[in-house]
Amino acid sequence: xxxxxxxxxxxxxxxxxxxxxxxxxxxxxxxxxxxxxxxxxxxxxxxxxxxxxxxxxxxxxxxxxxxxxxxxxxxxxxxxxxxxxxxxxxxxxxxxxxxxxxxxxxxxxxxxxxxxxxxxxxxxxxxxxxxxxxxxxxxxxxxxxxxxxxxxxxxxxxxxxxxxxxxxxxxxxxxxxxxxxxxxxxxxxxxxxxxxxxxxxxxxxxxxxxxxxxxxxxxxxxxxxxxxxxxxxxxxxxxxxxxxxxxxxxxxxxxxxxxxxxxxxxxxxxxxxxxxxxxxxxxxxxxxxxxxxxxxxxxxxxxxxxxxxxxxxxxxxxxxxxxxxxxxxxxxxxxxxx
Amino acid sequence: xxxxxxxxxxxxxxxxxxxxxxxxxxxxxxxxxxxxxxxxxxxxxxxxxxxxxxxxxxxxxxxxxxxxxxxxxxxxxxxxxxxxxxxxxxxxxxxxxxxxxxxxxxxxxxxxxxxxxxxxxxxxxxxxxxxxxxxxxxxxxxxxxxxxxxxxxxxxxxxxxxxxxxxxx
Numbered sequence: 001x002x003x004x005x006x007x008x009x010x011x012x013x014x015x016x017x018x019x020x021x022x023x024x025x026x027x028x029x030x031x032x033x034x035x036x037x038x039x040x041x042x043x044x045x046x047x048x049x050x051x052x053x054x055x056x057x058x059x060x061x062x063x064x065x066x067x068x069x070x071x072x073x074x075x076x077x078x079x080x081x082x083x084x085x086x087x088x089x090x091x092x093x094x095x096x097x098x099x100x101x102x103x104x105x106x107x108x109x110x111x112x113x114x115x116x117x118x119x120x121x122x123x124x125x126x127x128x129x130x131x132x133x134x135x136x137x138x139x140x141x142x143x144x145x146x147x148x149x150x151x152x153x154x155x156x157x158x159x160x161x162x163x164x165x166x167x168x169x170x171x172x173x174x175x176x177x178x179x180x181x182x183x184x185x186x187x188x189x190x191x192x193x194x195x196x197x198x199x200x201x202x203x204x205x206x207x208x209x210x211x212x213x214x215x216x217x218x219x220x221x222x223x224x225x226x227x228x229x230x231x232x233x234x235x236x237x238x239x240x241x242x243x244x245x246x247x248x249x250x251x252x253x254x255x256x257x258x259x260x261x262x263x264x265x266x267x268x269x270x271x272x273x274x275x276x277x278x279x280x281x282x283x284x285x286x287x288x289x290x291x292x293x294x295x296x297x298x299x300x301x302x303x304x305x306x307x308x309x310x311x312x313x314x315x316x317x318x319x320x321x322x323x324x325x326x327x328x329x330x331x332x333x334x335x336x337x338x
Numbered sequence: 339x340x341x342x343x344x345x346x347x348x349x350x351x352x353x354x355x356x357x358x359x360x361x362x363x364x365x366x367x368x369x370x371x372x373x374x375x376x377x378x379x380x381x382x383x384x385x386x387x388x389x390x391x392x393x394x395x396x397x398x399x400x401x402x403x404x405x406x407x408x409x410x411x412x413x414x415x416x417x418x419x420x421x422x423x424x425x426x427x428x429x430x431x432x433x434x435x436x437x438x439x440x441x442x443x444x445x446x447x448x449x450x451x452x453x454x455x456x457x458x459x460x461x462x463x464x465x466x467x468x469x470x471x472x473x474x475x476x477x478x479x480x481x482x483x484x485x486x487x488x489x490x491x492x493x494x495x496x497x498x499x500x501x502x503x504x505x506x507x
Binding site: 017034038043044045049050054317321323 | 401402409416417418420421449
């Protein structure tokens with residue numbers, strides 16, 4: 001493990017609090033559990049008439065999206081607004097050849113505007129980590145997807161969805177199906193599932209869409225749907241990354257569907273109470289049959305709801321860690337709960 | 339100087355009787371009792387039993403509403419607030435174990451109003467520690483206590499409930 005972006009001590013304060021959220025890899029189980037617990041409280045906030053808490057009031061959150069995404073951007077925006085932050089959305093094209101220089105200039109400009117948090121999406125692996133290095137300690141950075149590396153908030157909203165449906169991770173068999181090769185989501189999911197103690201993590205994909213050495217992350221590899229889905233508790237489908245597909249890794253979408261599309265017939269191999277997940281947007285008839293996507297075992301819309309709660313949790317925790325660092329020198333705070 | 343433990347039972351009896359009297363005096367029907375987590379929720383649980391209230395007890399976690407977030411950050415043990423029914427138009431009996439600066443109560447009121455507009459809010463506390471920093475007063479008080487500048491008090495529970503005065507080092 002010599003890859004610096006995979007170790008990421010920069011994510012935590014000296015006291016072990018979250019200050020940036022760049023990857024799920026290497027984080028302690030307690031911290032992931034704390035994210036899920038905090039997110040649970042935000043899910044239940046939906047009972048409020050005013051669906052807003054004042055935690056980030058007066059803070060400025062900038063969504064720096066170097067790669068287009070409507071869904072992720074809007075849930076991050078909504079999460080920040082429900083925390084009462086002021087939000088700025090920037091869609092920045094990466095077409096420029098002087099990418100590094102442009103990026104740095106953008107960061108310095110944003111920092112000069114006294115932003116408190118950057119939510120970063122970028123097509124290059126390691127971009128969020130690079131940005132965090134530039135702006136620590138002034139700005140907290142949340143990774144909203146970097147290249148093929150990580151998409152930690154997506155993984156955590158999946159974890160929240162699993163926990164809310166299954167109660168715990170111990171004893172669970174989880175299958176991740178589809179384009180593992182190009183999927184930052186899959187990587188973050190595998191790390192999170194392993195840290196949280198899932199019993200068995202399987203990846204199911206054609207040989208051409210499997211990264212080499214995926215087993216070293218702790219996942220069992222299957223190239224056949226029926227045997228891979230046998231007795232699993234959770235089926236996590238991935239979107240076919242058409243825009244990331246370089247060349248002829250697949251014969252055709254219809255053949256992919258025939259072999260790896262989640263149909264009712266194939267789902268029958270999973271446990272009768274297995275849940276079906278998909279990060280969206282769904283390619284109906286490519287990765288998943290409509291009857292399954294809309295079926296009673298599908299929790300796809302819960303994932304969307306939980307996504308906002310998880311992003312609120314991560315944003316408030318990172319801001320909290322950030323502020324704690326700044327205030328560490330301050331005296332006794334015992335007993336403020338009165 | 340004060341030290342040691344205080345009898346919670348005697349204080350509970352007192353606030354229970356006074357709350358009952360207040361409910362009658364204000365002509366309140368079917369109030370909704372809400373305890374502030376954690377100490378206030380324990381006290382509220384006992385009061386709720388004593389008064390034999392019809393509507394189930396609510397619990398408020400004010401972690402997301404604290405005004406010291408920028409100084410102390412997020413409480414890592416935050417749990418969902420649980421209100422059994424809408425607060426809109428209801429008479430609320432808000433319970434906390436102690437009231438000191440008034441900041442917790444301010445946060446609780448803010449959160450409460452994000453759930454709706456109650457008809458009234460009555461504040462009940464076991465102990466008033468004075469040292470107020472905001473214009474907030476309890477309607478029912480078990481006792482008043484003036485702690486020394488380096489003393490603090492902690493309610494442990496839920497069974498048994500004990501109040502311990504601690505000397506800070």
